[in-house]
Amino acid sequence: MTIHASGSCDQCSLKLLCLPVGLPDSELWQLDEIVQRRRPIAKGQLLFRMGAPFHSVYAVRTGSLKTVLLADDGTEQVTGFTFAGEMLGLDAINRSRHPVSAVALESTSLCEIPFDKLDLLAGHLPSFRQHVMRTMSREIASDESLLALLGQRNAEQRLSAFLLSLSMRFRARGLMADHFALSMSRADIANHLGLTQETISRLFTQFRKQGLIEIHTRDLTLLDLDSLHRIAGIRFEPLSRIA
Amino acid sequence: MTIHASGSCDQCSLKLLCLPVGLPDSELWQLDEIVQRRRPIAKGQLLFRMGAPFHSVYAVRTGSLKTVLLADDGTEQVTGFTFAGEMLGLDAINRSRHPVSAVALESTSLCEIPFDKLDLLAGHLPSFRQHVMRTMSREIASDESLLALLGQRNAEQRLSAFLLSLSMRFRARGLMADHFALSMSRADIANHLGLTQETISRLFTQFRKQGLIEIHTRDLTLLDLDSLHRIAGIRFEPLSRIA
């Protein structure tokens, strides 16, 4: 077994997020063997570009990214944000090309998993195969929730739902659920929610005046989760890419 | 090998759509063995209800369905439409519950594939495993396109993109790409596209006056695909769930 410079899956604090639970040690090394740790990419750097050939999927170790779909006429859609413990690139399997670009929102380190090796491992490790399928299934369901958000909810509902979704994802990773830094810009949030940055900005000040949040540029505190839930109007677990 | 009342996968005209290409006959019978043909469900009937436990995925043989996500406050989102040769239920793997309801838009017949058996087969048939992963990947990518549609495009862009997407899906199945029946109501289309039925109705008449389409209630003819593409503003292959 090769020793990797940046540690093994066994020791990774995120293994509960990005690995099947209960994968025995006797099998963990097989995954360890195929995972490549890459050196961090800087803020603003592309992990992969839309249209580029697909070779690997990625798991985020630290940092965060946005995924962006670029239309012919130049309009962009931020299709999602990816945080530590979450997977990236599963949408590229079908056409063997990435349908979106992935851009680091801050200095970000990743694990790269070559897809051919992932597939082989999925062939003879049922729990790993099921984990991969669950991960993809979750992403479909999560996109469906987001569709409902964009299709049926107004601006304040969208933003509160988005903030709550971030909160849940941070909590799932053992981080503070009611106080965290936004790694993305207002423009990114706005684009993702089908709104404009001005609207997001206005809503932030409105939420602050209502005592729902505290926010200083990118430093966000959720003060009243109940009210945010009431505004969002959904019992909620959408947008999340983690269990 | 069991003989099924409704024929085998081998004989199915849709096998190019819902099976991996090049699956040798020597392996096809294994899939045939686990596929259950169900008697057709009537228009308006539920195939499964949101929240119901997940056991199987489905392939549509004839007819069509809509998938609907119901929020706590009663608002609904039509997350998609499913036609012959397409799969249904893959979003339920993660939580072992269906995150959406599936409703037949017309009399519809399906093949049911118990998930535990599908998983086993995926374990020892690489081409089948890859086909399943590609199918899920395609659904993610397609949802991302739809997000871009809802997030960035106006009403006439959404509708023309939707019509073109239907056209492509029909063509993929060997049906006429420029003349077909809409199995869903104006309200379903509107909801799916994040608009109202009045807006859809107005756009249909507008498109008709512009000579882009001909439409009599549900009977649609696309007269000017180029203009529709120009309006949609996308080179296009979104929304599609088929290759």
Added chain:
DNA sequence: CGAATGTTTGATGTCCATCAAACGCCGTGG
């Protein structure tokens, strides 16, 4: 420090939702 980028706030406009009503289609039963 200064330029570039991101954020806030205000004034105005518009696309589409909402409300309302008539019309057409289609299946049911007299």
Added chain:
DNA sequence: CCACGGCGTTTGATGGACATCAAACATTCG
């Protein structure tokens, strides 16, 4: 066969939520 009721569709009038345009302000980074 036609009358009827229900549902889906069309069309019009009005309004509102959010985009757009514009400018000041804050933050980041070379």
